[in-house]
Amino acid sequence: MSLELFLFLVFAAVAAVSGILMITRSEVVMAALFLILNLASLAGLYLLLNAQFIAVVQVIVYAGAIMVLFLFVIMLLRPEHEKIVTKISGIRTFAFIIAALVFVQLAYVILKSHPGSALNSDVTASVNAGTVESIGTELYTNYILPFEAAGFLLLAATIGAVVLAKRKFE
């Protein structure tokens, strides 16, 4: 067994188990902590795929910033007063069906369409180019326009957040 396969198995197992534990915990904070574990193990998987930049971003943005946001919301909402729904209601069946659909769909795409042999041979090159340098070069040359557009997207989102937050105090 190569080291790569071994690491993959470890990260994948941690991701799967923490994912299941996350949705089965009744305490919200525990669930959030398992989500962090899940996101961190995904970062490990990205590293194995040679995508160093995405791995780092995964840790900083998801396991860092977004999780803090989660914990903030948990703190503000005080979920200990919430009732825990135990019986299988209609919404659960619906959620189960959707999840099953997405699972089947993903399984089909991965198993049947051989994502490794994409039509465009450049894909292999792009897999090897997961470094910060190459991503930076791409962002500031080929993808400068979407990059700028994303800047305006953030500006609009910031202004929107200000508008929405301000109206409470007026």
Place this chain on the structure above:
Amino acid sequence: MNVDYLVNSLYLIKPELAIASALVLLVLIDLIMGNNKKFLPYVAIAGLIAAAYFIIGQFGMNSLAFVSKSNKGMIIADPFGAFFKGIVVFASLFVVYFSIKSDEIKASFERHGEYYTLIFGMILGMFFMISASDLILIYISLELVSFSSYVLAGFTKTALRNSEAALKYVIYGGVSSGIMLFGISILYGITGSTNLYEINSLIQSSSIPNLTFILSGILIFVGIGYKISAAPFHFWTPDVYEGAPITITAFLSVASKAAGFALLIRFIKITFIKSVDSAGYWQLVDLIDWKTFFIFLSIITMTLGNFAALWQDNLKRMLAYSSIAHAGYLLLGMAVLSNQGMIAIIIYFAVYAITNLGAFFVVMLIANKIGSENIDDYKGLGYSQPFLGVSLAIFLISLTGLPPTAGFIGKLYLFIALVDAKMITLAVIALLNSVVALYYYIRVLKNLFLSRPANGTFEFKVSFSNGLVLVLLAAPIIILGIYFTPLVDLAKNSMQILGF
């Protein structure tokens, strides 16, 4: 590193640059001027006029911008894009004017800076949506439009229905854009490219897992369908149109839909086309049966929109359902999959834009005075306010598609395209739908002209500038309904998409 191509590309995106500069300028002026907000609309109008000037220049262009060795181009400057950008700028100019006059917007005076900035955020996003040729830019521009419109839909602070509208909009929008992103990722996974032209040449040459490809195409359509409010993705439309400030409703129903349809046409035509035959019919790559898909979608959308509109008492909500029905008619033009259908869509859209803006303007003027959008409160309006009544009648008749208004011309070209493509059944269904539509439009007209007004309900004067704008919107509908050659010529000139 050679950056010449970047500098040269800037000449091809002048309208976008004008809007972006105006956006930044609006933020700055709002910060510098403090509580003096009266310059903001003029800055907005100046930015729009500059953009309009550059757009007119784009009618003669036919090239890709931001082309490099490893990328076939991000954004396209062609007559097709110029036409739809023109529609967006046209709608924006009127919406800025409406905003100056709207009592709803005046009430939230201290946030005008944010209001105009977000409108410009929407315009910029729509411009990119209309002319993007890369899936990444398409997705970012869709989000830019969505984010700005979520906030604008909930902009007025007092109304509860306003917040409800914004919340519904965010949830539906988030789900559908997530689904679209999923579709884009699958498409990228199969083809290894995000460029539409490159995907087109890749899927023609090699064998592709069929079902996966269909899946990605339909998932991507979910995001676009949400923007044009096609049937299974329309649930947000009535609530948002009713709850949002009326200026924003008018903007969403015209500009946002224009951008959505431009994106749809471009996406289908560039990505899936094999060739265009001599009669102008598109031969698509036979991976996805878009024809059947569009036929079903248009039938559902039309029928649902028209029948739901029958029970509406709020005029804004009724116009929301009617705009869903109009999306259905426009999808008929897509189902034909030919250049003729595309010309019909362009004609229909030009007319629809003017008419819908006019209808919402009248509703706004009346709501300013009587504070209601209920159809029953319009009783006898035609007697005490003949000018407003007659204008509203013209707009509603044009929306129904009766002669001698321009709405008739739009429907006529659509039906001719259907009949020429031997899709008679579909044409009959669309015709029957128009009859249903006649009922609920006429219901408003009945209230306007056949009932006597209660005493003193409509004692107000329409100011000169409002009257002038109303004439500017109503006159073209009658004129284009009789002399429509310029409209058809414009449509023929603007159906040119780069490469096909």
